[in-house]
Amino acid sequence: MTELLGTRAELAAWLASTAGTRAVVLTMGALHAGHEALMRAARAEVGESGTVLTTIFVNPAQFGPHEDFAEYPRTLEADLARCVANGIDAVFAPDVLEVYPPDEEITEYEPGPLANELEGAARPGHFAGVLKVVSRLLQLTEADVTFFGEKDYQQLTLVRRLMRMEPRLADCRVVAVPIMRAPDGLALSSRNRYLSEEQRTQALAIPETIALVRQLCADGLTAEQAAHVGRGFLRTSPGVTLDYVVVRSVGLGTAPAVGEARVLVAARVGHTRLLDNGPVIIKGHEA
Ligand code: AMP
Numbered sequence: 001m002t003e004l005l006g007t008r009a010e011l012a013a014w015l016a017s018t019a020g021t022r023a024v025v026l027t028m029g030a031l032h033a034g035h036e037a038l039m040r041a042a043r044a045e046v047g048e049s050g051t052v053l054t055t056i057f058v059n060p061a062q063f064g065p066h067e068d069f070a071e072y073p074r075t076l077e078a079d080l081a082r083c084v085a086n087g088i089d090a091v092f093a094p095d096v097l098e099v100y101p102p103d104e105e106i107t108e109y110e111p112g113p114l115a116n117e118l119e120g121a122a123r124p125g126h127f128a129g130v131l132k133v134v135s136r137l138l139q140l141t142e143a144d145v146t147f148f149g150e151k152d153y154q155q156l157t158l159v160r161r162l163m164r165m166e167p168r169l170a171d172c173r174v175v176a177v178p179i180m181r182a183p184d185g186l187a188l189s190s191r192n193r194y195l196s197e198e199q200r201t202q203a204l205a206i207p208e209t210i211a212l213v214r215q216l217c218a219d220g221l222t223a224e225q226a227a228h229v230g231r232g233f234l235r236t237s238p239g240v241t242l243d244y245v246v247v248r249s250v251g252l253g254t255a256p257a258v259g260e261a262r263v264l265v266a267a268r269v270g271h272t273r274l275l276d277n278g279p280v281i282i283k284g285h286e287a
Contacts, residue, residue, distance in 0.1 A: 001089075002080070002083050002084045002087075002088050002089065002090065002091060003089065003090040003091070004080065004090075004091050004093065005090055005091065005092045005093070005094075006092075006093060006094060006095070006098070007094065007098055008094070008098055008140060011090075011092050011094075011140060011141065014090050015141070015142055018051045018089070020046065020049045020050040020051055021045075021046040021049075021050035021051075021144045021145065022046070022050065022051050022052075022053065022141070022142060022143055022144045022145075023042035023043070023045055023046045023050060023051070023052045023053070023143070023144070023145050023146070023147065024042075024052075024053050024054075024055065024137070024138060024141045024143035024145075024146045024147075025038045025039055025042050025052065025053070025054045025055070025088075025146070025147050026054075026055050026057075026133075026134060026137055026138075026146065026148075027054060027055065027056055027057075027079075028056070028057065028058045028059065028072065028190065029056040029057075029058065029073070029074060029075060029076065029079045029093075029190075030072070030073040030074070030075050030079070030190035030193070031056075031075075031078070031079045031082045031083070031190075032180075032188045032189075032190065032192075033180050033188055034149055034151060034179070034180040034187075034188040034189070035054075035082070036082060036086055036180075037149070037177050037178075037180045038147040038148075038149060038177050039052065039054060039083070039086040039088060039147075040086065041147050041175060041177045042145075042147050043086070043087060045145055045147075045175065046144075046145070051089040051090070052087070052088050052089055053088070053089060053090045053091070053092060053141055053143075054083050054088050054090075054091050054092070055091070055092045055093070055094075055137050055141065056076065056079055056091060056092070056093040057092075057093065057094060057099060057133070057137065058072050058074065059099075059129060059130070059132075059133040060096060060129075061100075061128075061129035061130075061132050061133055062125075062126050062127075062129030062130045062132075062133065063126075063129070064123055064124065064125065064126065067123070072190075073190055073193060076093060079091075092137075092140075092141060099133065099136060099137070099140075100136075106132060106136055107132070107135060107136075107166070108128060108132055109128060109131040109132065109135065109162060109165060109166070110128070111127045111128055111131050111158050111161065111162070112161065114127075114154070114157065114158060114161075114252055115127035115128065115158060117154075117252075118154055118244060118246065118252075118264060118266070119154050119155075119266065119275070120154070122243060122266065122273070127154075127155070127158050130155055130158070130159075131158060131159070131162045134159055134162060135162060135166055135168075135169065138169055138172055139168055139169070143172050144171065144172060144173070145172065145173045145174075145175060146172060146173070146174055146175070147174075147175050147176075147177055148174060148175070148176060148177065149176075149177050149179065149180075150176050150177065150178055150179050150277070151179045151180075151187055151188075151189070151275065151276075151277075152275065153252075153262060153264060153277045154252060154264070156174075156176055157251065157252050159174055160174055179276070179277075179278070181207070184204060185204060185207035185208070185211075186200070186203055186204060186206070186207060187206075187207065187274075187275070187276045189274065189275070191272050191273070191274065192272075192274075194270070194271070194272040195269060195270065195272055196270070198239070199239060199269045199270050199272070202237065202238055202239030202240055202269055203240070203269045203274055205233070205234055205237035205240050205267075206234070206240070206265055206267055206274055206276045207276055208233070208237075209230045209233055209234045209237075209245060209263075209265050209276075210230075210263055210265060210276055210277070210278045212229065212230055212233055213226045213227060213229070213230040213245065213247060213263040213280060214263065214278060214279075214280045214281075216229055216230075217247065217261070217263075217280040217281060217282045217283065218280070218281055218283055219283070220283050220284065220285055222257070222282070222284075222285075223247035223248075223255030223256075223261060223282055224247070224255075226247055226263075226280075226282075227245050227246050227247045227263070230245040230263070230265070231244075231245045234265070234267055239269055239270070240267050240268070240269055241267060241268040241269075242267050243266035243267055243268065243273070244264070244265070244266050245263070245264075245265050246263070246264050247261050247262070247263050247264075247280060247282070248261060248262050248264065249261055249262070250262055250279075255282065256282060257282065257284050258282055258283065258284035259281065259282060260279065260280075260281060260282075261279075261280050261281070261282050262277055262278070262279060262280065263277060263278055263280050264276075264277040265277065
């Protein structure tokens with residue numbers, strides 16, 4: 001049975017009635033197969049003796065004043081059906097005042113310079129808002145282990161940093177889950193539903209850029225050379241406005257000359273901003 005919990009009091013009562021390892025999957029709802037991959041990974045981790053809780057909360061703190069907070073898709077009934085189908089034990093879907101009561105001081109974090117780059121450059125304050133809600137929800141839900149998609153790779157990197165920064169989360173583990181894609185290669189995202197059919201096709205240039213950069217890195221180009229070609233490809237793709245194509249180290253520092261790295265892409269298709277990324281191996285120049 002899947003319990004629907006709307007308040008912190010209901011959540012606390014449910015927590016008190018359950019035992020075993022607690023896995024928590026944080027989402028903003030508008031659930032799709034990518035979220036379901038996190039739920040499956042959570043169940044596989046804790047087994048039937050543990051519990052899996054999903055949160056559905058569109059966090060105002062991570063949206064800028066001109067972003068799509070008000071328009072962000074809210075599909076609670078369909079979301080609950082997906083949670084039931086995935087054997088989730090409880091769904092915590094609080095309203096804003098439950099998470100941020102006006103009379104309580106909520107810890108804010110200084111996420112460091114990485115929070116001002118890439119997504120952070122496009123969305124000032126975004127990651128501070130993400131870390132605030134992640135910390136809050138993981139504490140409220142008493143998570144032992146939590147699951148984050150590699151789809152939001154910079155977020156995953158900064159959440160790992162949060163776990164080292166916040167002693168109250170010292171016992172909570174973070175597990176990364178690979179990106180779920182549609183059969184044509186587009187990374188699943190709640191925002192894909194904004195795309196027209198034509199835009200949906202145009203958006204395929206994003207995973208194509210990832211594949212191109214991966215190939216160029218494998219062929220011996222440097223990280224910057226490969227990213228440069230990727231930028232050129234995406235810039236000339238119809239209907240797509242490039243934001244960035246970069247190759248970084250797996251920890252999102254400067255890319256190594258040789259070895260494992262990550263390509264990250266952000267682009268707009270119409271008004272919809274889409275993200276994607278993937279692993280690359282930089283072969284380096286032949287000696
Ligand atoms: P969101 O509801 O967009 O905040 O996403 C909630 C969680 O689901 C985050 O950890 C995301 O990285 C993850 N997620 C979203 N889309 C995907 C996807 N296509 N594949 C894997 N994880 C995803």
